[in-house]
Amino acid sequence: xxxxxxxxxxxxxxxxxxxxxxxxxxxxxxxxxxxxxxxxxxxxxxxxxxxxxxxxxxxxxxxxxxxxxxxxxxxxxxxxxxxxxxxxxxxxxxxxxxxxxxxxxxxxxxxxxxxxxxxxxxxxxxxxxxxxxxxxxxxxxxxxxxxxxxxxxxxxxxxxxxxxxxxxxxxxxxxxxxxxxxxxxxxxxxxxxxxxxxxxxxxxxxxxxxxxxxxxxxxxxxxxxxxxxxxxxxxxxxxxxxxxxxxxxxxxxxxxxxxxxxxxxxxxxxxxxxxxxxxxxxxxxxxxxxxxxxxxxxxxxxxxxxxxxxxxxxxxxxxxxx
Numbered sequence: 001x002x003x004x005x006x007x008x009x010x011x012x013x014x015x016x017x018x019x020x021x022x023x024x025x026x027x028x029x030x031x032x033x034x035x036x037x038x039x040x041x042x043x044x045x046x047x048x049x050x051x052x053x054x055x056x057x058x059x060x061x062x063x064x065x066x067x068x069x070x071x072x073x074x075x076x077x078x079x080x081x082x083x084x085x086x087x088x089x090x091x092x093x094x095x096x097x098x099x100x101x102x103x104x105x106x107x108x109x110x111x112x113x114x115x116x117x118x119x120x121x122x123x124x125x126x127x128x129x130x131x132x133x134x135x136x137x138x139x140x141x142x143x144x145x146x147x148x149x150x151x152x153x154x155x156x157x158x159x160x161x162x163x164x165x166x167x168x169x170x171x172x173x174x175x176x177x178x179x180x181x182x183x184x185x186x187x188x189x190x191x192x193x194x195x196x197x198x199x200x201x202x203x204x205x206x207x208x209x210x211x212x213x214x215x216x217x218x219x220x221x222x223x224x225x226x227x228x229x230x231x232x233x234x235x236x237x238x239x240x241x242x243x244x245x246x247x248x249x250x251x252x253x254x255x256x257x258x259x260x261x262x263x264x265x266x267x268x269x270x271x272x273x274x275x276x277x278x279x280x281x282x283x284x285x286x287x288x289x290x291x292x293x294x295x296x297x298x299x300x301x302x303x304x305x306x307x308x309x310x311x312x313x314x315x316x317x318x319x320x321x322x
Contacts, residue, residue: 004017029070034076035130040091049077055213067222100176102178129215145190159219245306245307254270257269265289288312290312
């Protein structure tokens with residue numbers, strides 16, 4: 001199951017290796033790569049990868065009666081080892097954000113080399129899943145993100161049985177992300193996000209694990225004895241349907257909403273208070289009705305700093321018009 005795919009000797013003489021877990025299906029079957037740990041402080045994906053590995057090994061060992069692996073699955077539980085050791089998003093030595101270091105280089109810094117090796121190992125996959133959390137200082141409700149989703153990709157997004165799917169906002173910097181590299185290689189690519197950085201959230205981990213297992217079943221990577229239930233009706237949101245909510249004042253931001261909930265126009269999302277006196281400076285209101293998909297959880301904010309992301313409109317039909 002566990003395979004070493006890269007090893008190097010550090011300047012201090014110890015060994016650093018990159019591993020993956022692999023479960024092989026029948027010859028010629030479809031393949032899936034699951035990646036997490038690109039940033040060292042995204043812990044929910046790390047725990048989800050471990051639980052998925054335990055589940056898949058039990059299937060292979062025959063400890064899940066009626067289950068059989070009908071496709072090849074490989075899981076990369078951690079990419080940026082040094083950042084994980086330090087508990088930060090990046091490794092302090094090179095301070096390179098691995099989330100924006102693809103395709104990397106065979107002869108670059110350690111982070112670039114790890115990213116390059118990861119890309120090489122996943123190049124032949126039919127599907128790719130990245131597990132992550134909200135951005136720095138933010139919490140995400142469990143949801144799926146997809147870049148330039150085709151009709152087949154939109155249908156595939158529904159197989160995660162999550163109720164929110166977002167189109168990824170296009171930007172030049174995304175060229176350096178694994179998801180864009182996979183997209184350019186014609187790998188059907190999905191990013192699952194849940195929770196916040198630096199925190200292990202059991203509910204978020206459960207959401208990630210359940211979503212991936214649902215995908216494995218619905219895409220027939222797994223045969224199983226259980227009757228297929230109806231999937232959750234997913235709401236699809238285009239990038240232009242995102243509304244970013246900013247503060248007007250600097251101070252301490254105290255959120256009052258909860259990610260995953262629907263808010264109405266004019267509803268209170270939180271308030272900004274003065275750092276020294278504790279006096280209220282501003283009440284932050286929802287400018288439109290929508291789904292609160294992401295919310296700031298770190299209290300320090302500057303003027304005009306984002307504190308929430310709302311998804312407005314949305315479409316529940318399979319054909320998500322563009």
